[in-house]
Amino acid sequence: MRKALLLYNPLSGRRRGRRVNEVESAQAVLLAGGVEATSAATAGPGDAAEQVKEAIRHGCDTIFACGGDGTVNDVLQGLVGSEAALAVIPLGTANSLAHDLGLPLSPTGAARAALTAKPRRIAVGRVAYQEFQGGRGSRYFTVTAGVGVDAHLFYKLNPLAKRHLGMAAYYANATRLWLTHKMEMFVIETDGQASRGVEVSQLLAVRIRHFGGVLRELAPGASLDRNDLRLVLFHTRSRAAYLGYVLRGLLGANCQIPGIELAHASRVSCLSVGESSPIFVEADGELLGTLPVEISVVPDALTILTPTA
Secondary structure, three states: OOEEEEEEOOOOOOOHHHHHHHHHHHHHHHHHOOOEEEEEEOOOOOOHHHHHHHHHHOOOOEEEEEEOHHHHHHHHHHHOOOOOEEEEEEOOOOOHHHHHHOOOOOHHHHHHHHHOOEEEEEEEEEEEEEOOOOOEEEEEEOOEEEEEHHHHHHHHOOHHHHHHHOHHHHHHHHHHHHHHOOOOOEEEEEOOOOOOOEEEOEEEEEOOOOOOOOOOOOOOOOOOOOOOEEEEEEOOOOHHHHHHHHHHHHHOOOOOOOOEEEEEEOEEEEEEOOOOOOOEEEEOOEEEEEEEEEEEEEEEEEEEEEOOO
16 A cells, blocks of 8 residues: 545535544544655545546555445445555444444554555445336445335435434334335345246345344355355245344344345346336445346455455
8 A cells, every 4th residue: 555545525424523533543643654645525326436446546455444334335345446556434323334344443453453454355236226216326335235124224224313323323214114114025136046027025136244233144155255246035924034134134033034035146137026116226325226136246356355364
């Protein structure tokens, strides 16, 4: 690492008042380590990708996403396919990718780890979806893409509550949806071992193993080292099955939940059934759009800095 840019979203997260100071403290560690490091706020929604590309054109070999999984996702859009590396300073609510990488959760600790980190080339996920305005869009992801109830959670989540309450806002909204949401079925088709053309009420396409927090290992068998997706398929509307799957992760249990299937695949398509209500899709915790959706893997797409043991 010779030249790095630290990008942060000044408007996101619960620690907005401290965000600049935290980024500057991480930057100071990099400068002391001999790295030519600069920092910048993201200019606006969707602008991070162009800022990343501009930094790479000016010789940056490493881009730091300073924030949570949403900020990482924004930065990712400009990095895929380049030789520049992604590094993470975890300043968000969940920090799932940081947990999976085994990063220190302090800004200075993560920066120090980056100085001796090992570059690692990985695949990323890609989701193509129907935009709310009617066109087609696509987005890369590193953590997970979800179709169904979990995406509806982000559709209903109040940004102000998320900012002030953090993960408690997620848990409260998830509980409300579990109690009241009508779970619509949709059709999936995969190229892997999962059944083809079957109906599910929820699909998760997962790339990481450890999420941290209460979910821990959301999809056993998922790994950034693999060139596929770990699918969690909910062939059921049973609220008890949903709760059982969450409790399985909470308790770290290795048990099968009736109606819920795990599978590996490199591609999965999702289509609506009849005139159902809109079914939403999210990636890395960011609401994207609706069905129809295709989720796939892009091999050899990203260099990411991983802490040495």
